[in-house]
Amino acid sequence: MSDAPAIKIALKNFKFFQDRKPLLNGITLDVVANRILGVIGPAGSGKTTFLRSLNRLNDLLPDTHIEGQLLLDGEDIYHPSFNVVSLRKRVGMLFALPVALPMSIYENIVYGPRLSGIRKRERLDQIVEQSLKAAFLWDEVKDRLQMSGLRLSGGQQQRLCLARVLAMEELEVILLDEPCSGLDPISTAKIEEALTVLKQKYTIILVTNNTKQAARVADDTAFFLLGDLIECGKTGKIFTVPDDKRTNDYVTGRFG
C-alpha cells in the first residue's frame, strides 16, 4: 500500500483570466485531503481568485476564461459535463462577512438540505444539531433555535454560516475567505478550534490576510504573489525557514 497522501484537489498549470488579463499565472498545486491549507499573500496576489476558482464562483464574473486543469478527486471541474450545482454542494464556502439569512437559526441551517430534497423533520432536526455542534455554536443557541439568525452576534453569525455550510450532506471541501476578519479574538478562536476538528472529515482551504492565523491553524501554507504561487509547504517550514526570499519578506512583515 502506498503512503502517499490522498490528493483532494489538484491544479495543473491552472490559469485564470479576466478581461484577457491573467489573474492566476499557471498554478500547479496539490491540496492534500483532510488537511488545512492556509493561503497567504498581499492584496492583488490572486488568493481570493484562487479560492473562488475552486467552486467556480468566478464563473459569475463577466469575460473570464481559464486554461489548464483543476481536478477534484481527479475529475476536471471545468469540464463542460461537470455539474456545477453538485460541485457547490461538495465544495462549500464561508465569506469574510457573515451572511445570515433573515429567518430563524433553525431555518438558516435547513435551507440547503431542504433545497436538496430532505423533508423529514426528524432528519432535519438531526442535521441542525450536528451542524451547530460541529460549528461550536450548539451550546449557545440550542434553547432558541426559532430566534432570528440576525439577532446573533457577529461571531455567532459567522459560526451559523459555517454550520449552514456543514449542513450539506455532500460536503467534502470547505473554502474560507477571511472568515475571521471582522471577529473578536474569542470568536476567532472558536472558528479556528472548529476548523482543526473539522479537518478530520473535510479538506479545508483558508485564505487569510492574518499570517499568524495561517501559522496557528494551517497544516500547509501557500504564498501567492501577483498571481503566482511562490511557495507551498508545511506551515512550520514556511514560517521558520521559507525557501524563497519573497516568502520570508512577507511573513516577516517587510511588505504586504
Added chain:
Amino acid sequence: MERHFDEQLQALRSHLMKMSAMAEVMIADAVRSVVEHDKDAISPVYEREELVNTMQMEIDESCMKLIALNQPAAADLRFILGIIKTNSELERLADEAVNIVKKADHLLTVEQLKPFELIPETSNIARSMVRDSLRSFVNRNTSLAREVLQRDDQLDALKTKIVNLLKECMAEDSKTVSRALDLMYISRCLERIGDHATNIAENAIFVVEGVDVRHHADEKRAAKSV
C-alpha cells in the same frame, strides 16, 4: 520597507556586540594573567563579570518582549532565537574566564610544570575561536563559522595532550599533583571556551541558513533523505 521592528532588532544586535566584546576582553585578560604571569589582569575579569551578567538579563528581557509583542517569523525569528542562545553562551564564556583567574592566583606563585608550555598555544586557539565565532554571528558569515567548527578538534587534541602529560608528571612526582590539577582545570576551561565558541558558530549558521548543524544533525538528515 523599514520597520520599527528592524530598529529594535538592530538595537538588540548592538547590545549583543557590546556584551561579546566584553566577554572577549575577559578571556584575553584571564589568559594573559596565566600565560604572561600578569597579576594586574585578574581583577578586571571579576569586575566585568558583573556587567556581563546584567547584560545577559537585559538581552533576554528584550528578546522576550520582541517575541511577545511582534510574534516574529522566519529570518527574524531565527535571529532572535540565535541571540537568546548566543547570549547564554557569552555568559558562560565569561564564567570560564573567571574560573581561569581563580586558578591564576595560585599558579603565579609556583614553578610551572613542563606541559604549561602548551597553554599559550591552546589559549590562542580558544581565543581565536571566540573572536571568529562572534564575528561570524554578527556579520552573518557562515564560512567563517564553519572554520571555527573545524578548529574545535585541534583544541580538543591539545587539551588531551596536556592532560596526558600532566598525568605523567603526577605519576613521577606526587609533589606536582596540586600544580598539575590546576593546569588540568585551566586546560579544561580553555576547552570549554572552545565549546561555547563552537555553539555560537552553530547559532550563526542556523540564523543565516536555517540549518541546524548541532550534533551533526544536518549530516544525519541528509543521510536519511538518501
